[in-house]
Amino acid sequence: MNKILLIIKREYLNKVKKKSFLIMTVFGPVIFGLLIIGAVMLATADTTHHNILIADELGYVVEDDVILFEKENVERPRFRDTDQVSFEFRKGVVDAGEELKSGAYSAVVQLTEISYTDGKVEMFSEKAPSVMIQNRIKNDLEDALELYRARKNSIPIETYKSIRQSVEFNIIKPSEGDKRDHTTERAMIGFAFALVIYFFIFFYGVQVMRGVMEEKTNRIVEVIISSVKPFQLMMGKVIGIGLVGLTQFVIWVVLTGAISSFGLAAYQQKLVQMQMESMGVNSAGGVIQAPNLADLNSDDMEKSNEMLEILMEVPWVDVVISFIIFFIGGYLLYASLFAAIGAIVDNETDTQQFMLPVTIPLIFAYIVSVMMMNNPEGSIGTIFSIVPLTSPVVMMVKTAIGVSIWLKLLSIAVLAGSFIFFIWLAGRIYRVGILMYGKKPTYRELLKWIRYNG
Amino acid sequence: MYTLEARHIHKSYAKHKALNDVSIAVPKQSVFGLLGPNGAGKTTLIRIINQITGPDEGEVLFNGHKLKPSDVESIGYLPEERGLYRKMKVGEQCMYLAQLKGLSAKEAKLRLMDWFKRFDIHTWWDKKVEDLSKGMAQKVQFITTVLHKPELLILDEPFSGFDPINAELIRNEMLRLKNEGTTIILSTHDMGSVEALCDNIALINRSQVILEGGVKDIKNTFKSHTYELIFDGTSMDLGIGLWSNFQLIKNEMVDDKHIAHIQLLGDNKLNDLLGALIPHIEINAVNELIPDMDQIFIEAVQNFNAAHE
Numbered sequence: 008m009n010k011i012l013l014i015i016k017r018e019y020l021n022k023v024k025k026k027s028f029l030i031m032t033v034f035g036p037v038i039f040g041l042l043i044i045g046a047v048m049l050a051t052a053d054t055t056h057h058n059i060l061i062a063d064e065l066g067y068v069v070e071d072d073v074i075l076f077e078k079e080n081v082e083r084p085r086f087r088d089t090d091q092v093s094f095e096f097r098k099g100v101v102d103a104g105e106e107l108k109s110g111a112y113s114a115v116v117q118l119t120e121i122s123y124t125d126g127k128v129e130m131f132s133e134k135a136p137s138v139m140i141q142n143r144i145k146n147d148l149e150d151a152l153e154l155y156r157a158r159k160n161s162i163p164i165e166t167y168k169s170i171r172q173s174v175e176f177n178i179i180k181p182s183e184g185d186k187r188d189h190t191t192e193r194a195m196i197g198f199a200f201a202l203v204i205y206f207f208i209f210f211y212g213v214q215v216m217r218g219v220m221e222e223k224t225n226r227i228v229e230v231i232i233s234s235v236k237p238f239q240l241m242m243g244k245v246i247g248i249g250l251v252g253l254t255q256f257v258i259w260v261v262l263t264g265a266i267s268s269f270g271l272a273a274y275q276q277k278l279v280q281m282q283m284e285s286m287g288v289n290s291a292g293g294v295i296q297a298p299n300l301a302d303l304n305s306d307d308m309e310k311s312n313e314m315l316e317i318l319m320e321v322p323w324v325d326v327v328i329s330f331i332i333f334f335i336g337g338y339l340l341y342a343s344l345f346a347a348i349g350a351i352v353d354n355e356t357d358t359q360q361f362m363l364p365v366t367i368p369l370i371f372a373y374i375v376s377v378m379m380m381n382n383p384e385g386s387i388g389t390i391f392s393i394v395p396l397t398s399p400v401v402m403m404v405k406t407a408i409g410v411s412i413w414l415k416l417l418s419i420a421v422l423a424g425s426f427i428f429f430i431w432l433a434g435r436i437y438r439v440g441i442l443m444y445g446k447k448p449t450y451r452e453l454l455k456w457i458r459y460n461g
Numbered sequence: 462m463y464t465l466e467a468r469h470i471h472k473s474y475a476k477h478k479a480l481n482d483v484s485i486a487v488p489k490q491s492v493f494g495l496l497g498p499n500g501a502g503k504t505t506l507i508r509i510i511n512q513i514t515g516p517d518e519g520e521v522l523f524n525g526h527k528l529k530p531s532d533v534e535s536i537g538y539l540p541e542e543r544g545l546y547r548k549m550k551v552g553e554q555c556m557y558l559a560q561l562k563g564l565s566a567k568e569a570k571l572r573l574m575d576w577f578k579r580f581d582i583h584t585w586w587d588k589k590v591e592d593l594s595k596g597m598a599q600k601v602q603f604i605t606t607v608l609h610k611p612e613l614l615i616l617d618e619p620f621s622g623f624d625p626i627n628a629e630l631i632r633n634e635m636l637r638l639k640n641e642g643t644t645i646i647l648s649t650h651d652m653g654s655v656e657a658l659c660d661n662i663a664l665i666n667r668s669q670v671i672l673e674g675g676v677k678d679i680k681n682t683f684k685s686h687t688y689e690l691i692f693d694g695t696s697m698d699l700g701i702g703l704w705s706n707f708q709l710i711k712n713e714m715v716d717d718k719h720i721a722h723i724q725l726l727g728d729n730k731l732n733d734l735l736g737a738l739i740p741h742i743e744i745n746a747v748n749e750l751i752p753d754m755d756q757i758f759i760e761a762v763q764n765f766n767a768a769h770e
Contacts, residue, residue, distance in 0.1 A: 013560050021549065226544030230605070233511040233538040234561040236530075442513070444542075455475055 010235045011243045018218070018247025023254065032258050039259075040266030057092045057136045059144065060112040064119045066098040068151045071158070085147040092140050103131035116144065123152065189317040190383040190408050196321055197407025200330050201376045201400045203256075208337055208369060208399070211252040212345035216358065218244050219349025219441070228441045237438035241350075242430070245342040252338075321407055325415075329406045332419060337399025340426040341369065347433035350440030357447045372397035379404045393418050395425035432457060463522070464489045464613050464644035465510065470519035472505055479505040480516070481668040487613075487646060487661070492639055494655045494662035494676070495648040496754075498762060501665045503648050504541065507615055510646075511538050524612070534563040537611035541618045541648075543602050545590045552586035555605050562609040569608065576604045580630070595622045603631060607638065614638065614645045620654060632658065652754040662754075664761055671765045676754070683757045686725040687750045688734065691718055694742030702741035707734055722750065 022028055063069040073096045076083040086094045095112070103115040114132035122128045128148060135141065157167040219241070222228045231240055348361045375397060379388040383404075391397040392405040398418050406415070439456040440448075448456070465487040472480040480502045487493040497503050508514045510521060512533060521528040523535070545554055552573070559569035577583040580600050590598065599622045607614060616635075620628045635658060639645055647658060655662065655676070662679065664672035672679060687710060692699070696712055699721060703709060706729045711722040719742075725734060731747070738744065752760070 010561055013557065017557050021546075025548075222546075225547060226540075226542045227546055229513070229540040229542055230538070230544075230558065230602075231561065232513050233536070233540070234533055234558070237513075442508075452475075459475075 011239045014235065014240060014243025015247040015250065018244050019250050022248065022251040028255070032255050033262070036259050036262035036266055039263050057113045057140060058095070058111060059092060060095050060097060060101065060106055060115045061086070062097045062099065062101040062115060062117050064100050065123060067123070067155050068118060069096045069098055071155060072151050085151055092136065107131060107133060123155065126152065189320055191380060192317045193321050193407045194380045194383045194404050197326070197404035198376055198380055200326065200407070201403035204334050204337055204403060205369065205373050205400050207252055207256065207334065208341045211248055211338065212341045215245055215248050215342045216345040216349035218248060219346050220352065223350065223441050224353060232441070237441060238434045241343065241346050241434055241437045245339065245346055249338050249342060322409060326406050329402060329415065333399040333402050333422070336422045336426055340395065340422070340429050341365065343430040343433035347436040347440065350437040351453070352447055353444060368396035369400070372400035375401050376404045383408045389414065393421055395422050398422050462489045463487055464524060466522040467506065467510065468520050468522070470506065470509060470516045472509065472516050478668050483665065483670050485663045485670065485673065487644055489644055490639060490642050491660040492635065492645045492647055492658045494659035495646055495665070496655065496662055496758060497665035502668045503665055504617070506665070507617060507648060510615065511536060534609065535612045537606040537609065537614045539602060539606040539616045539619055545598060545601065547591040549590055551588050551590060551593070551601055554590060555601065555608070558605040559608050564609050572608050573604070576608065580604065596624060596627055599623055600627065612644060614643050616645065617648045618650070619647070620649065620651055652758060655754050664758065666762050666765050667769070672761045679757060680751055683752045683760065684749065688723055688731060689748045689750055690721045690723060690744060691746040692721070692742045692744045694719065698741045699738070702738040704737060707737070
């Protein structure tokens with residue numbers, strides 16, 4: 008036991024003291040944090056002001072949406088001017104090329120007769136405004152054209168509103184006190200944890216494999232196993248590298264959290280503003296009347312309340328405990344298989360053939376998890392949250408959705424049983440493989456290795 | 462008193478019998494040569510002694526008791542296929558290997574300092590292994606093998622990769638360790654070292670021990686009562702002196718000297734030969750021709766293979 012600790016210590020310190028570890032661990036979150044900040048900056052950085060000309064061949068939109076409101080001296084509900092964009096309107100058809108050349112406008116939107124019937128609108132621009140602005144204009148145009156058609160058909164606005172009502176499902180589970188159901192959202196939260204386990208297993212499993220291969224090709228392995236049992240060496244490596252991964256993971260979470268929250272705090276003001284704008288646009292999609300600021304706030308509030316509700320619904324204690332159990336169990340299971348692969352082969356190119364049967368269940372687990380976000384209660388998720396090679400990933404999604412304690416215990420029992428089995432199996436292959444050089448074995452030979460008594 | 466005894470060891474791999482009823486006995490404080498052609502089963506036997514693998518049948522006794530897992534701390538093993546962690550520093554690596562053999566960190570450090578001084582490599586402590594030459598790495602490996610003062614030292618081709626000076630250094634270390642009480646099993650193809658170092662040998666061929674015993678005894682059994690004579694006189698004079706109880710094997714002139722190899726037949730002694738020849742030629746020197754280990758190795762293996770074709 009003391010020797011396993013020595014091996015773990017060597018594996019751990021050897022990796023942690025490496026420059027590449029330091030770089031990955033420190034710069035990883037810095038880069039990640041900067042990416043987040045960068046993404047936010049990029050989204051908000053488009054500070055160029057767009058002057059957009061909306062030309063209207065038939066003139067109804069301009070009439071209804073602009074002139075009418077100007078007459079009554081009311082701010083127009085659509086095509087509102089903001090920091091980023093302001094609108095001008097003209098009846099008739101314009102020469103878009105000329106207008107753009109004059110430099111007064113960055114984009115010209117031409118409504119034609121077809122626009123009123125088929126909804127086809129042309130936008131002329133050398134440097135198109137951002138997708139966000141495009142969407143705003145699009146939504147506003149949709150509203151305006153709908154309004155026009157409603158009027159044309161003498162349908163009162165209220166009637167139209169009541170006709171044009173999208174359907175929204177509120178799934179309610181009577182057994183859970185008639186609350187709104189957020190299974191899909193919770194599945195997504197679970198998926199995030201599943202993804203972490205998936206990548207961790209892959210990344211550090213391959214590291215274990217490389218480490219074993221290194222010992223084999225360096226010819227140090229025979230020296231070591233004259234002092235310790237091959238199984239101790241294998242487990243020492245698996246555990247040592249697992250701890251390296253855990254260290255890196257914890258540092259990443261802390262650093263990424265710190266950096267991105269620090270960075271985002273600086274941009275929060277801008278973020279809130281941006282969110283409000285985009286929400287105003289989105290909600291206008293279904294509502295004819297433009298939402299005023301008060302509406303917008305309540306909408307916002309509702310959203311964040313719902314978010315809070317979802318977060319409250321996630322069984323966090325269960326999720327965290329399961330994460331730890333399935334994280335460790337899944338890693339031990341897969342890492343020992345990767346160790347066996349490392350022992351079988353002499354060089355990296357030969358690993359492909361043997362990695363396939365190990366990676367396929369892992370990738371399959373990922374696919375199942377993705378499917379579960381669409382169909383959270385499907386039986387496929389239940390089945391593969393018990394199957395040992397997929398359960399570490401799938402069970403995380405299942406846990407976030409909510410799962411009976413019996414299914415969970417069954418899954419843990421199966422996982423525990425199978426990781427003992429797979430570690431044993433890997434150990435059998437490992438002890439023979441590390442002393443074999445040259446030709447890579449066939450699967451039939453591997454079976455012999457497993458059965459062979461040493 | 463034997464440090465190590467292997468009794469009737471059988472070991473088979475999938476289709477191949479690696480060891481077939483192999484028994485060896487290694488006396489305490491001696492150097493035991495484990496010889497044999499490539500693929501004969503030497504490495505398998507060594508791995509069984511090191512408990513890297515187990516025998517199908519038979520048992521291994523260490524100091525009279527059945528070999529047990531904790532015995533690895535009393536055995537030092539330098540495998541033929543040996544290496545070091547390339548990215549580790551020399552000192553760190555030695556400390557690690559020493560601790561795996563059960564030494565405390567403090568004790569390991571003390572002994573390592575001692576050895577590094579003796580081998581004049583104390584400046585290497587912080588060097589990376591990948592910066593060492595092959596010979597340098599071999600020295601480090603030798604140190605890590607003997608550092609825990611094993612009772613039994615198993616060296617598989619310890620001289621490969623060494624220049625003659627360093628090979629001599631290792632040879633002297635081996636003799637020093639032996640004098641301090643260590644028992645050494647030496648597996649090598651270098652018969653010169655066998656003659657210089659070994660007290661006993663076992664020759665393994667095709668999974669069996671085909672020759673075993675003290676080096677001197679084996680040499681005696683392999684000698685063919687052939688003598689080398691250096692004489693003055695003509696070949697004809699020599700021929701006249703020889704009668705049917707002696708066979709002339711070789712007769713040649715080297716640097717103006719007549720050299721003849723003559724084998725005694727029957728119960729004839731050297732004196733009989735000399736008595737027969739002295740009247741005819743003038744004898745300057747007589748030496749008994751004793752086969753070297755190389756010849757014995759080749760002869761034993763060829764005879765065995767011929768008998769088992």
